[in-house]
Amino acid sequence: xxxxxxxxxxxxxxxxxxxxxxxxxxxxxxxxxxxxxxxxxxxxxxxxxxxxxxxxxxxxxxxxxxxxxxxxxxxxxxxxxxxxxxxxxxxxxxxxxxxxxxxxxxxxxx
Numbered sequence: 001x002x003x004x005x006x007x008x009x010x011x012x013x014x015x016x017x018x019x020x021x022x023x024x025x026x027x028x029x030x031x032x033x034x035x036x037x038x039x040x041x042x043x044x045x046x047x048x049x050x051x052x053x054x055x056x057x058x059x060x061x062x063x064x065x066x067x068x069x070x071x072x073x074x075x076x077x078x079x080x081x082x083x084x085x086x087x088x089x090x091x092x093x094x095x096x097x098x099x100x101x102x103x104x105x106x107x108x109x110x
Contacts, residue, residue: 003043010046013103023051023058023102030109044106050099061099068094 001009014022030041050061052068059068072090081089 001045006043006045010043010103010105013046013048017048017101017103020048021100021102022105024105024107026107027109030107040110041107042110044108046103046105048101049104050101051104052097052099060104065094068097 013020026041027044031039047062052059052061059065069087069090072093073086076086076089079086
């Protein structure tokens with residue numbers, strides 16, 4: 001998508017969901033390792049999503065949910081349940097995380 005299309009989509013999402021938090025996600029390549037305090041970036045795509053702040057990072061449901069379920073699955077294994085029961089418990093636990101709806105905007109290198 002072009003920058004114009006990305007910005008148009010972002011503006012449309014803001015109009016549709018005016019009370020939803022906007023979370024910019026900056027690509028590591030947009031921030032060079034130097035001593036400056038500002039860097040140029042480019043508008044990437046925007047999407048309606050949900051995020052969860054873990055101990056070490058932020059997780060997005062659209063990208064990270066399956067990995068979180070797999071991690072929880074491992075924690076339930078060996079507790080006297082069959083695979084389907086373990087998977088159900090893992091999904092329930094991930095669904096109970098304090099997910100927050102957001103408009104996620106990706107910022108890439110200029």
